[in-house]
Amino acid sequence: MSTLEISGLHVSVEVEDGSKEILRGVDLTVRSGETHAIMGPNGSGKSTLAYSLAGHPRYRVTSGSVTLDGEDVLAMSVDERARAGLFLAMQYPVEVPGVTVSNFLRTAKTAIDGQSPKLRTWVKDVKGAMANLRMDPEFAERNVNEGFSGGEKKRHEILQMELLRPKIAILDETDSGLDVDALRIVSEGVNRVKATSDVGLLLITHYTRILRYITPDFVHVFVDGRIAEEGGPELADRLEDEGYDRFLTPA
Numbered sequence: 378m379s380t381l382e383i384s385g386l387h388v389s390v391e392v393e394d395g396s397k398e399i400l401r402g403v404d405l406t407v408r409s410g411e412t413h414a415i416m417g418p419n420g421s422g423k424s425t426l427a428y429s430l431a432g433h434p435r436y437r438v439t440s441g442s443v444t445l446d447g448e449d450v451l452a453m454s455v456d457e458r459a460r461a462g463l464f465l466a467m468q469y470p471v472e473v474p475g476v477t478v479s480n481f482l483r484t485a486k487t488a489i490d491g492q493s494p495k496l497r498t499w500v501k502d503v504k505g506a507m508a509n510l511r512m513d514p515e516f517a518e519r520n521v522n523e524g525f526s527g528g529e530k531k532r533h534e535i536l537q538m539e540l541l542r543p544k545i546a547i548l549d550e551t552d553s554g555l556d557v558d559a560l561r562i563v564s565e566g567v568n569r570v571k572a573t574s575d576v577g578l579l580l581i582t583h584y585t586r587i588l589r590y591i592t593p594d595f596v597h598v599f600v601d602g603r604i605a606e607e608g609g610p611e612l613a614d615r616l617e618d619e620g621y622d623r624f625l626t627p628a
C-alpha cells in the first residue's frame with residue numbers, strides 16, 4: 378500500500394525576465410489501486426505538475442511538499458524517485474540516440490530493482506508485454522523514440538510501465554494524438570497493469586475519451602495552476618458536455 382501526497386505545491390519556472398509561478402497550491406493524494414484523472418485546459422499547468430513530480434530541473438518548487446509513503450520526494454534525485462516507485466510517461470517522450478529499447482528497458486529495470494533481471498524470464502516478459510501492445514519484436518532493437526510515430530512513443534511508455542511496475546504512475550496525455558485503435562491498445566495496457574498490480578494512477582488528459590476505456594475513481598479539474606473542482610467519474614461526463622468554459626469565465 379503506497380500513498381503519494383502532494384500538499385500546497387507551488388512551482389515556478391525560470392523565464393527571461395525572472396520567474397513565473399505556474400502551480401499555485403496543488404493538494405492531491407493518490408493511493409495504491411486508485412485512478413485519478415486530472416483534466417484541464419491547455420496551459421493550466423498539468424505537465425508542470427508531472428515534471429515537478431518527476432524532478433525535472435527546470436521546475437522550481439517554491440513551497441509545499443510531496444511525499445511517497447512519508448519519504449520526501451522533493452529531496453530525491455530523478456533516479457531516486459524512480460527507484461522509490463514513481464513513474465512518469467511524458468507528454469512528449471524524448472529520443473535517446475544510440476540506446477535501443479531493449480537495452481533501455483533492461484538498464485531501467487536493473488536500476489530500479491537494484492539487480493539485473495533474470496535473463497530468461499526477462500526476455501519472455503518483454504516479448505509478452507510487446508505482443509500485448511501489438512508491437513513488432515523488431516521494435517526492441519530500435520533506438521528509443523528515434524523516428525517513432527506518435528502512437529509508437531505512447532506504446533513504448535506503456536511498455537515501460539508494464540515492465541517496471543511502479544507504485545505510482547503519472548501518465549501525461551498518453552491519449553493525445555492516438556487514433557481509436559491505438560487508444561484502445563494503450564488503454565488495455567494500462568488496464569492490464571491496474572489489474573495485475575496495485576499501481577496508483579495519475580492520468581493527465583485534456584480530453585474525456587480515454588476515460589471511456591480507463592474508469593477513474595476521482596476526477597480533478599485543473600485550472601490556472603490548481604485544482605478547481607473535484608468529483609467522481611460523472612464530473613468527466615459533465616466536462617464532455619460543457620467543456621471548460623465555466624471554469625474560465627471571469628467571476
Ligand code: ADP
Binds near residue numbers: 390399420423424
Ligand atoms: P498543460 O500541460 O496543462 O498544457 P503546462 O504545464 O505545459 O500546461 O504549461 C503551463 C504554463 O506554464 C503555460 O503557460 C506554459 O507556457 C508555461 N510553461 C511551462 N513550462 C515552461 C517552461 N519550461 N518555460 C516557460 N514557461 C513554461
Ligand code: MG
Binds near residue numbers: 423424468549
Ligand atoms: Mg501538458
Ligand code: MG
Binds near residue numbers: 410571572574576
Ligand atoms: Mg488494481
